[in-house]
Amino acid sequence: xxxxxxxxxxxxxxxxxxxxxxxxxxxxxxxxxxxxxxxxxxxxxxxxxxxxxxxxxxxxxxxxxxxxxxxxxxxxxxxxxxxxxxxxxxxxxxxxxxxxxxxxxxxxxxxxxxxxxxxxxxxxxxxxxxxxxxxxxxxxxxxxxxxxxxxxxxxxxxxxxxxxxxxxxxxxxxxxxxxxxxxxxxxxxxxxxxxxxxxxxxxxxxx
Numbered sequence: 001x002x003x004x005x006x007x008x009x010x011x012x013x014x015x016x017x018x019x020x021x022x023x024x025x026x027x028x029x030x031x032x033x034x035x036x037x038x039x040x041x042x043x044x045x046x047x048x049x050x051x052x053x054x055x056x057x058x059x060x061x062x063x064x065x066x067x068x069x070x071x072x073x074x075x076x077x078x079x080x081x082x083x084x085x086x087x088x089x090x091x092x093x094x095x096x097x098x099x100x101x102x103x104x105x106x107x108x109x110x111x112x113x114x115x116x117x118x119x120x121x122x123x124x125x126x127x128x129x130x131x132x133x134x135x136x137x138x139x140x141x142x143x144x145x146x147x148x149x150x151x152x153x154x155x156x157x158x159x160x161x162x163x164x165x166x167x168x169x170x171x172x173x174x175x176x177x178x179x180x181x182x183x184x185x186x187x188x189x190x191x192x193x194x195x196x197x198x199x200x201x202x203x204x205x206x207x
Contacts, residue, residue, distance in 0.1 A: 004080055005055040008088045009033065013040035013049035021098035021123060023204065024089070025051040026107030028130075030061040036104060039192075043201045047100070052088070054110070055081055064110035071109060071130070071165045075137030078113050085114065098123035100204060104192065105130045105160065112169075113138050119148045124207045126151040126200060129158060129190050131165035132172065146178030151203045153184040153196045160190040 011033045016022075023043065027036040033051035040049035054062035056077075066077035093099045100123050103111030108130025115125040116138040127150065134140055152173050154166050173181045182203050186193050 005084045008055070008085070009053040010088075011037050011051050013037055013051075016048045016050070016092065018048075018097065020046060020048045021100060021207075022093045023047045023049045023100045023102060025049060026064070026101065026103040026111050027051065027054065027061075028105030028107055029054075029063045030059045030106075032061045036107070039102070039197070042197050044205045047204065050092070052085070054107075055084060064106055065113075065133075065136075069162075071133075071161050073109060073113070073133045073136040075135075078110075078133060078136050078138070081110070082114055082117060085110075086118075098207070100124040100126070100207065102126040102128065102200070103130060104128045105190065109133045115148060115150070116140060116144060119145050122148070124149040124151065124204065126153075126203070127169065127173070128153050128192060128196075128200075129155060129161065130169075131161055132169045134165070134168060140172060140177075142176040143178045145173075148177075148179045149203075149207055150177075150179040150181045151184075151200060152181060153186065153192075153200070155186045155189045155191065157187065157189045 025036045033053045037051040054064040056063045065073040067073050101111040108127040112132035
């Protein structure tokens with residue numbers, strides 16, 4: 001494992017079935033794995049689900065990276081935590097096993113960083129109520145995500161993530177990135193709605 005961090009703390013929704021695609025749930029800043037694993041109750045049953053605890057203590061919970069403001073990772077920190085995460089991921093999902101990332105808020109930025117750094121690694125990536133990590137050492141050039149399946153959901157009244165970053169993420173994923181993007185806008189704020197959860201499940205089933 002990365003020398004900076006201990007081996008990840010994870011929680012499985014059910015015993016892992018290595019013959020199934022692996023869905024990795026990534027919580028928001030200040031939360032932990034216990035708060036997001038319950039999403040698996042509402043998602044397709046023919047997948048394995050695991051929630052991972054971020055490695056950096058943040059208040060009563062944990063964070064995926066040190067930042068320079070909400071939604072703005074420090075590049076060096078993001079690179080370190082991504083390397084740590086990928087070491088663990090490769091141990092549970094070797095080449096050939098499909099991996100789907102589902103990140104919420106700060107976890108969405110982390111999922112986006114992993115995707116941008118290695119678009120071919122993931123069968124799908126969901127960016128829920130968060131931003132991609134712009135100006136954080138991962139490429140956000142035109143065509144970087146060509147053909148990559150992405151699900152993006154945002155709340156029109158979200159005041160947690162800066163609107164500038166939400167809009168930049170939306171525009172990039174539906175435009176220059178080249179990703180095959182499924183998008184959903186909710187009228188609410190910074191929280192997953194039942195309607196979006198249903199659409200997320202349908203998207204996973206279609207991958």
